[in-house]
Amino acid sequence: MTDKQSIALKINDWLNDCVAESGAFFLNTVEAGRPKSRPISFHMLKDGVNYFGVGAMKEVYRQMQENPYVEICGLMGKGKLFFRYYGKAVFEKGDELSQEALAQPGYPVMKKIYTPESGNRFVVFHLEEATAEKRAMMSVLETWKL
Numbered sequence: 831m832t833d834k835q836s837i838a839l840k841i842n843d844w845l846n847d848c849v850a851e852s853g854a855f856f857l858n859t860v861e862a863g864r865p866k867s868r869p870i871s872f873h874m875l876k877d878g879v880n881y882f883g884v885g886a887m888k889e890v891y892r893q894m895q896e897n898p899y900v901e902i903c904g905l906m907g908k909g910k911l912f913f914r915y916y917g918k919a920v921f922e923k924g925d926e927l928s929q930e931a932l933a934q935p936g937y938p939v940m941k942k943i944y945t946p947e948s949g950n951r952f953v954v955f956h957l958e959e960a961t962a963e964k965r966a967m968m969s970v971l972e973t974w975k976l
Contacts, residue, residue: 835878837974841962842875844913848904849873855904855913857882859893866893872940874931879956880915881922883931885944886951894919894955902957910966917960917976927954 848855854869868890874881882902884890894900901916922928931954932940944952960976 834976837962837976838875838878838880840972840974841880841913841915842873844906844915844962844964845873845880845904847906848913851908852905855902857884857890858901858903859890860897860899861889861893866890872931872934872937874927874934874954876927876930881927881931881954881956883928883952883954886953887949891953894921900957911971912965914963914965915957915960917957919955920958921953921955925951928952 845855849871854871855873856867857870858865858867860866866889870882870884872883874883884894898919899917900919901914903912903914905912928944928951931937932944932952940952944950957976962972962974962976963970964972
C-alpha cells in the first residue's frame with residue numbers, strides 16, 4: 831500500500847466515523863465571497879481515492895465550478911475530535927463513477943432523485959492539492975498533504 835493509499839484509507843475511516851456518529855459531514859464552498867456549508871454523507875473509496883458527489887442541478891455544483899477550492903469537515907470521537915479535508919475539487923469526466931456511486935448501499939434516496947427521467951445528474955469529485963487534518967479543540971493531531 832502506498833502512502834497516498836494509506837492516507838486515503840485513514841480519511842475514509844474518519845468519514846465513516848463521522849457519518850456513524852453524526853449522520854453527515856459538511857461540504858463548505860464560497861459564493862460571492864461568503865461561506866456556504868451543507869451536510870452530506872455520500873463518500874466512496876475506490877483505487878485509493880476518496881470520492882464525493884453533489885447534484886449537478888444544485889447551487890453547490892455551480893459554486894464549485896466558480897471556485898473549486900472546498901473544505902470537508904466533521905465531528906468524530908463523540909464530538910471530542912474533528913477533521914478537515916480541504917483542497918481543489920476535480921470533477922470526474924463521464925458517468926461511470928456516478929453510476930457506481932448511485933449503486934452504493936446505504937443511499938437509496940439518491941437512486942430516486944438522480945434518474946434519467948428526472949434529468950437530475952449526480953456528479954462525482956475528488957480533492958487534489960489537498961490537506962487532511964485530524965484535530966482536537968486546541969491542537970492538530972495528524973496532518974497529511976496529498
